[in-house]
Amino acid sequence: MKWTLLAQAGVLLVFSGGVRGQDQPMDALQVRSLAATCAACHGTQGMAQPGMASLAGTSKEALLQKMLDFKTGKEAATLMHQIARGYSDAQLGALAAYFSSAR
Numbered sequence: 001m002k003w004t005l006l007a008q009a010g011v012l013l014v015f016s017g018g019v020r021g022q023d024q025p026m027d028a029l030q031v032r033s034l035a036a037t038c039a040a041c042h043g044t045q046g047m048a049q050p051g052m053a054s055l056a057g058t059s060k061e062a063l064l065q066k067m068l069d070f071k072t073g074k075e076a077a078t079l080m081h082q083i084a085r086g087y088s089d090a091q092l093g094a095l096a097a098y099f100s101s102a103r
């Protein structure tokens with residue numbers, strides 16, 4: 001029971017990008033940690049396996065717009081709308097900057 005709760009807390013942490021300081025400026029390590037939660041699906045450094053959207057090298061503006069559209073529900077998604085809602089707009093901006101400069 002205790003472990004189930006802990007595991008759930010862990011999942012919540014991953015999907016909310018951490019409970020602390022959602023809108024404070026982030027350092028490089030924090031941004032990399034946020035970006036690591038995307039790697040399972042979009043590949044390490046945003047370079048995905050065939051069949052999945054690569055994030056690396058896409059423009060910062062395009063990435064941020066997509067994620068904001070997922071968050072507001074403007075852009076239809078199977079699961080990115082849930083994931084995008086777990087991040088503040090500032091965190092999405094930091095993620096967009098990170099992946100646009102990854103190659």
Ligand code: HEC
Pocket residue numbers: 034035037038039040041042053055063066067076077078079080081083095
């Ligand atoms: C569990 C798998 C999964 C995780 C984790 C995940 N994504 Fe996604 N992502 C998807 C899927 C699937 C799509 C296609 C849209 C949909 O159906 O939700 C997508 C689409 C996207 C797109 C649009 C790509 C395009 O070219 O249209 C962006 C941008 C994106 N994800 C960013 C992220 C970021 C940033 C993270 C980490 C915070 C992340 N994703 C984490 C599965 C995932």
